[in-house]
Amino acid sequence: MKHKLTAFFSIGLVAAGIALAAVQPARAQLEIDITQGVVEPMPIAITDFVSSGTQGAEIAAVVAADLQRSGLFKPIEKGAFIEKISNPDAAPRFNDWTVINAQALVTGRVTQEADGRLRAEFRLWDTFAGQQLIGEQFFANPSNWRRVAHIIADAIYERLTGEKGYFDTRIVYVDESGPKNARVKRLAIMDQDGANHRTLTDGRAIVMTPRFSPNRQEITYMSYEGSQPQVYLLQIETGQRELVGNFPGMTFAPRFSPDGQKVIMSLMREDGNSNIYTMDLRSRNTTRLTSSNSIDTSPSYSPDGSRIVFTSDRGGRPHIYTMGADGSNPQRISFGDGTYSTPVWSPRGDLIAFTKQTAGQFQIGVMRTDGSGERILSSGRLQEGPTWAPNGRVIMFFREDGGGSGPKLFSVDLTGRNEQAIPTPNFGSDPAWSPLLD
Amino acid sequence: MRRIAAITRNPVAVALVAMLAIAGCAGKNTPNNAADLGLGGGAGAATPGSSQDFTVNVGDRIFFDTDSTLIRADAQQTLARQAQWLNRYGSYSITVEGHADERGTREYNLALGARRAAAARDFLVSQGVAANRIRTISYGKERPVAVCDDISCWSQNRRSVTVLGGAGS
Numbered sequence: 001m002k003h004k005l006t007a008f009f010s011i012g013l014v015a016a017g018i019a020l021a022a023v024q025p026a027r028a029q030l031e032i033d034i035t036q037g038v039v040e041p042m043p044i045a046i047t048d049f050v051s052s053g054t055q056g057a058e059i060a061a062v063v064a065a066d067l068q069r070s071g072l073f074k075p076i077e078k079g080a081f082i083e084k085i086s087n088p089d090a091a092p093r094f095n096d097w098t099v100i101n102a103q104a105l106v107t108g109r110v111t112q113e114a115d116g117r118l119r120a121e122f123r124l125w126d127t128f129a130g131q132q133l134i135g136e137q138f139f140a141n142p143s144n145w146r147r148v149a150h151i152i153a154d155a156i157y158e159r160l161t162g163e164k165g166y167f168d169t170r171i172v173y174v175d176e177s178g179p180k181n182a183r184v185k186r187l188a189i190m191d192q193d194g195a196n197h198r199t200l201t202d203g204r205a206i207v208m209t210p211r212f213s214p215n216r217q218e219i220t221y222m223s224y225e226g227s228q229p230q231v232y233l234l235q236i237e238t239g240q241r242e243l244v245g246n247f248p249g250m251t252f253a254p255r256f257s258p259d260g261q262k263v264i265m266s267l268m269r270e271d272g273n274s275n276i277y278t279m280d281l282r283s284r285n286t287t288r289l290t291s292s293n294s295i296d297t298s299p300s301y302s303p304d305g306s307r308i309v310f311t312s313d314r315g316g317r318p319h320i321y322t323m324g325a326d327g328s329n330p331q332r333i334s335f336g337d338g339t340y341s342t343p344v345w346s347p348r349g350d351l352i353a354f355t356k357q358t359a360g361q362f363q364i365g366v367m368r369t370d371g372s373g374e375r376i377l378s379s380g381r382l383q384e385g386p387t388w389a390p391n392g393r394v395i396m397f398f399r400e401d402g403g404g405s406g407p408k409l410f411s412v413d414l415t416g417r418n419e420q421a422i423p424t425p426n427f428g429s430d431p432a433w434s435p436l437l438d
Numbered sequence: 439m440r441r442i443a444a445i446t447r448n449p450v451a452v453a454l455v456a457m458l459a460i461a462g463c464a465g466k467n468t469p470n471n472a473a474d475l476g477l478g479g480g481a482g483a484a485t486p487g488s489s490q491d492f493t494v495n496v497g498d499r500i501f502f503d504t505d506s507t508l509i510r511a512d513a514q515q516t517l518a519r520q521a522q523w524l525n526r527y528g529s530y531s532i533t534v535e536g537h538a539d540e541r542g543t544r545e546y547n548l549a550l551g552a553r554r555a556a557a558a559r560d561f562l563v564s565q566g567v568a569a570n571r572i573r574t575i576s577y578g579k580e581r582p583v584a585v586c587d588d589i590s591c592w593s594q595n596r597r598s599v600t601v602l603g604g605a606g607s
Contacts, residue, residue, distance in 0.1 A: 179585070180582060180585040181581065181582050181583060181584075181585050182581075183580070206577075206580055208544060208580070209544065209545065227573075228575065229548070229575070229576070249552075250548070250552060250575070250576060252545060252548050252549070253545040253548075266545070266549065268549065268552045268576070270556070271556055272507070272552050272553035272554075272555065272556025272557060272574075273549075273553065274549040274552065295546060295549040295550065295553065297545045297546060297548075297549050298543075298545045298546070311543075311545070311546055313546075317505070318542075318543075318546055341542075341543040341545070341546045342543045342544075342545065342546075355543050357541070357542070357543075381587075382540060382541075384543045384544065385543070385544065400540075402587040429544075430544065
């Protein structure tokens with residue numbers, strides 16, 4: 001928790017452990033094994049946090065929605081609850097919860113401090129063991145209440161699965177409106193559950209493929225605002241924009257290096273082919289990494305920065321290749337039927353997500369970094385652009401169904417069984433998941 | 439990190455800053471067929487040497503096969519006519535736009551559109567059009583002219599379009 005404590009302070013949240021004297025925190029058996037292929041969602045009771053107004057119910061609803069969407073938890077209908085929690089400092093009547101098969105129970109309280117800050121406390125209980133698993137409290141600006149709820153959901157997820165959560169994160173994507181042959185595209189940003197949505201560009205220039213910097217403060221993306229479509233940086237807070245490099249031709253397909261010091265991207269050559277370059281954001285030095293007479297694009301670093309995965313049609317059709325960060329030893333890793341593109345290295349380092357086109361379908365899949373173990377997670381008429389949740393368990397992408405509609409955002413977990421629509425006000429494409437906020 | 443808290447507290451102010459910073463950068467809006475140019479008249483109505491003449495009587499676009507950048511025989515005829523016309527009316531600068539259909543991923547299709555534009559440009563240059571009159575731009579699959587879900591649409595969208603007096607070289 002030390003890391004998280006620091007984090008909370010930095011955004012004006014304060015977390016502190018709270019424990020009941022009567023009930024000692026203890027190691028319990030309550031845990032979801034998410035390393036298995038099929039996971040039965042854990043029944044969990046999330047009670048409205050005790051509060052004078054509606055805030056307690058609102059926070060509980062955000063926590064429940066986060067956990068439900070993960071596919072690993074099954075929040076129990078509130079109507080089934082027997083005990084009404086009125087004093088969250090007292091131990092609950094565990095029998096009242098085990099009898100409705102609530103294996104885990106969340107209780108809490110929201111109050112307003114004299115200085116105006118919101119104070120949120122919660123406890124996670126193992127009902128069958130009769131033990132408290134977590135007790136924490138947070139102080140935050142009231143406008144940050146949804147973040148508090150996401151942080152609570154992350155704490156519950158982490159305690160019960162053994163893996164980091166991903167709920168206190170944001171999505172940057174392309175908001176699309178208007179007819180398909182004159183689509184207006186704006187960069188937009190929102191919380192991972194669709195809340196706190198706002199647009200970042202005005203739609204006058206086509207924009208695409210936004211991606212977060214590792215510190216989440218900047219976005220690199222491609223825009224048609226200049227005489228050539230090129231790669232830009234955008235400071236999310238200030239709106240300040242900056243062209244990346246001074247290249248003669250189109251630059252596209254940008255991503256940050258894991259240390260945030262470089263942007264890697266494609267540069268179109270005079271002959272129409274495209275190669276991969278990096279630009280160091282401090283020295284402004286550019287380095288060419290590929291020089292094949294082909295299309296080399298969609299580069300993505302491994303999380304340790306030592307390798308790059310990319311798309312190339314040097315073998316005739318688009319396939320996925322890996323190479324060293326200096327461009328050394330390119331090797332093709334995709335060999336299945338059809339074409340492969342948009343590879344993205346998992347933040348855990350173990351998998352590469354991709355878009356595959358075969359038999360008239362677009363598929364989102366994952367493979368190991370040597371190309372083995374290919375698994376398709378989702379198929380559709382037109383879908384592409386995977387992006388990883390920071391814990392490497394969930395992928396977001398966009399899909400366009402027929403009938404003249406537009407693209408929409410979806411997430412799917414690594415089992416392929418839990419697909420969820422992500423709410424956006426208009427059509428949406430090119431999602432990019434932020435790292436965990438801290 | 440305090441700045442995150444600020445953005446969360448006051449999203450409206452931040453959004454306004456973003457809008458102001460972007461204002462003044464005009465988007466590009468290039469008409470790419472006769473309809474876009476507001477042309478309703480017959481072929482004979484166009485003044486020789488006008489952009490209407492080029493679009494209507496010469497043909498401003500060529501089409502490509504799936505995943506291909508090869509200039510087909512029918513496209514070669516169109517480009518040869520374009521070159522002849524451009525050589526006669528030598529004052530026009532030219533933008534060759536490359537486009538792809540939706541049956542590919544976004545970034546790859548940007549590169550494919552770039553290759554198609556370059557292939558069309560190279561053909562025009564081989565027919566005597568000065569290379570320094572021509573710039574190329576790729577729209578990938580961003581600007582389809584035909585909007586439907588089948589092959590007839592996709593084949594119209596895999597194109598390069600020669601635009602007169604585009605932003606110039």
